[in-house]
Amino acid sequence: MEQFTRLSALAAPLALANVDTDMIIPARYMKALTRTGLGEHLFRELRYHADGTERGDFVLNRSPCRNARILIADRNFACGSSREHAVWALTDFGFRCIIAPSFGDIFASNARKNGLLLVRLTGDLCAVLRQHVESAPSAPITVDLEVRRIDFASGRTIDFDIDPADRRILMEGLDDIGRTLRHANAIARFEEAR
Template sequence: MQQFVRVRGVAAPLPLANVDTDMIIPASFMKALTRDGLGAHLFEALRFATDGSERDDFILNRPACRDAQILIADRNFGCGSSREHAVWALDDFGIRCVIAPSFGDIFANNARKNGLLLIRLPEALCERLRGEIALAQFAPVEVDLEAQEIRLASGEVMAFAVDPDDRRVLMEGLDDIGRTLRHEDAIARFETAA
């Protein structure tokens, strides 16, 4: 899993509440056994018309946001089914961080296991942040997990808090297997004693 210490990049405002995992990556793309290529289908119904052409009005299709690394979403992002493919699609597209008032529980767990930073901020602050980003014409934003700060192009700094265990896991780039392997000596001693 890729470490997350800080990211500096474009933040794309996505003012939609209750974005479920099927909206993030449709079930028809869950046949994939690897993560590669899922980003091309991220938000498929929102990004593309039925004829396959891009919808100009969708934020990730706008030239300034095509390479967004941060999403500023609305409440209950990632609700719905437990598909880990939703996190994989965001990652494959290049999204490293999602900021929202709340997240689906299973989505949040999948995000942590796959190196996607989720930041919970009050709804009014997320709304203001989406406005600030657009006003600044999508100037780069920095999300610093080590300092737990969001730095806007205007110079404004917003503090956030992340669960200490989630923060450590993300900063060290440890997935479940990596966390287990940190105890390899203790496991070996246990197996030898058994």
């Protein structure tokens, strides 16, 4: 898993509440067992017309948001069923950080395990961030996990809290297997003694 310490990138505003995991990636695209290629189906119903052509009014189909690595969403993002493919689709598209007032519980667990930083801010602060991005779409913002702060190009900053264990996992880039392998010597000694 890729470490996350600091990210300076373009952000995309998505002012939709209650975006469920089926909206993030419809079930019919979850046949793959790998994480690659799912980004093309991210927000499929919102990004494309029935004939497969792009919807010009959807934020991720417009420059510069096509290259966004930060998504500023609304409340209850990624609610619904427990599909890890939703995280895979977001990361395959290029997102490393989602900022929203709240997230689906299972999605939050899957995000941590796959190196996707979730930042919880109040609905008002998320609205301010989306407004900032809409008024200056080419200005990157910086999410600094080490100091737990979001920096705007204008100089404004917003502090955020994160669970210390989640922060450590992301900064060290350790998924469940990586965390287990940190104890490989102790596991080997146990197995040998047994």
